[in-house]
Amino acid sequence: MQTISLDKSFGGTQGVYSHESAVCKSTMTFAVFTPPQAAERPCPVVWYLSGLTCTHANVMEKGEYRRAAAALGLIVVCPDTSPRGEQVPNEPDNWQFGSGAGFYLDATESPYDEHYRMYSYITKELPEVIASHFPADMTRQGVFGHSMGGHGAITIALKHPSVFRSCSAFAPIARPMEAGWSKPAFEKYLGSAAAAWREYDTCALIEDGYRFPELLVDQGTSDTFLEDGLRPSELEKACAEAGIPLKLRMQEGYGHSYYFISTFMEDHLRWHAERLS
C-alpha cells in the first residue's frame, strides 16, 4: 500500500492510498478517513460506494462526512468505482460502462472478467488491506453509497448480513438488470443469460430470498434520474413483500448531486453509528 496524501481534518486524518489489486489486476486508489478516536482504540468501519463516473475523490471532496465521522468515531473507506489503466478494457465515450462504472459485480465475460471484479475487490481484497493497515474493528462494519454505489451497498449487504451490521443508500438505482440504460452493461459483464444478473440486482436478490435487518434510503424528489434509473418504488415494493423494514425518505426538492448527499450525510452516519456501537 502506498500513501498518496495525508491531511489532518476535523481532528482525524484524511488519507489517500493506492495498492496493486490482484483481484482487479489494476492499481487501485482509495480514500480512508481515520477519526481521532482511532488513536486510542479500533473503530467501526463504514464503506461508502460511489456512483457512476466517480472515483474515490468525489465523496472525499464533496461528501462532507468528516465532521460527523470524527464526532461518531467512524472510519470511512471510499474505494474507486472500477479498475483503471491502459490494460483495462473500456468504452471511453460510454459513461454507463467500463471506467467509473464497475457496478460492484464480478464480470464473467471476456475481456471484462480479467479486471472488472469490483464485487470481490470490495468484499474480500480491500477489507484485508483495511484490516491490516488501519485501526479498524472489522467486526463492526457498515456499508452505504450513492446511485450505482447505493445499489452496490444494498446488494453487498444483502449477501453479507453477517459482515455488515448496517446499510443505507442515497438515491440507489433499482432493477439495473431491467433498465434500458444499465442492461447493456450487465450483458457485457455477465453474458446474455439474465439468470446470472440476479446476483447483482437488489430487487431480484430480495425476491430470491436474501434479507437484511433494515435499510435507510434517501431520495431527492427533483432528482433527474428518478423515473429512469432510480425508481425507489421498486425497492419499496420488494422490501414490503419480503418484510424488510425500509425507511425510504423522499426529500422534497433535492437532486442527485453531492449538494443532496452532504445534506443527509450526518443522518446516514448516525444511522450506521447507532447500529455499530
Added chain:
Amino acid sequence: MQTISLDKSFGGTQGVYSHESAVCKSTMTFAVFTPPQAAERPCPVVWYLSGLTCTHANVMEKGEYRRAAAALGLIVVCPDTSPRGEQVPNEPDNWQFGSGAGFYLDATESPYDEHYRMYSYITKELPEVIASHFPADMTRQGVFGHSMGGHGAITIALKHPSVFRSCSAFAPIARPMEAGWSKPAFEKYLGSAAAAWREYDTCALIEDGYRFPELLVDQGTSDTFLEDGLRPSELEKACAEAGIPLKLRMQEGYGHSYYFISTFMEDHLRWHAERLS
C-alpha cells in the same frame, strides 16, 4: 445576472451565477448560498474570498459552509478571484499573478488596470448585484477568506469598518508587498512606487492607522506556506501595536487546504453570526 445552476442543499439553495462586470470588463461567475430563513426575511451576508488559483467553485465544493450557514441563517457569497477571458492579460504559467491571482486590488498599471479591479468589484459592483437579486440585509455584512483571500478580507474590512461588522481569515498571507513571491505581482499591478502598495497590505494599512474592532485568524502549523508567505506573527505584531484584538489560533498539524478550512468553517460562521445578529 444569469443563473448557471441552482441546487437545494441543507434546506437552502446553492446557486451559481454570472454577470457582465463593468468594473472588470469580464464575465464574472460567483456562487451564493441562500439559507432557508431567507424565504421569510432578509438575511445577513458573509463574503468568502478565495485564495490563489481558486475560482468560486473551490469553497463551494469543499468548504462545507452550507450546514452552518443554514443553521445560522447566513447568505454566503463566494466570488471569483480575478477577471478571466481571452481579453484579460494573463501569465498562464505564473500561478501567483493574473488569472486566479487578483489580490483583491485595483491595478493602476497598463495593461492590467483595464480588468484587474477586484477591489472595486468586491466592494462596489458585486454588492449591488447581491443587494438587488437576493434577500440580503446589506446592513449586516461580514467578510472572510483564505490565504490571498484571507488577506483580501482583512484589507477590505480595515478600509470599510462601517460596511463589515465582522472579519476573519484562514491562513491569510502577510506583508505581500514585501514577500519575494508576491512583490512582483504588486509591481505589475500597481507600479514600482511601493507607497501605493500599502493600500493593499494588511500590516501596512494597520501601521497607517486603519482599524477594525476584532479579528479571528486560524492558521495550521503544518501549512507548507507558513514561513514563506503567511507569517501570522507579522499580523499578530501589527495588531498588537495598534491595539486591534486578534484571536490567532495556531491549529496543530493542519495544512493549507480545504481539509483545514472545512474543519474550522463552523467556528468562523459562528463568529460572524454572533456579530451580525
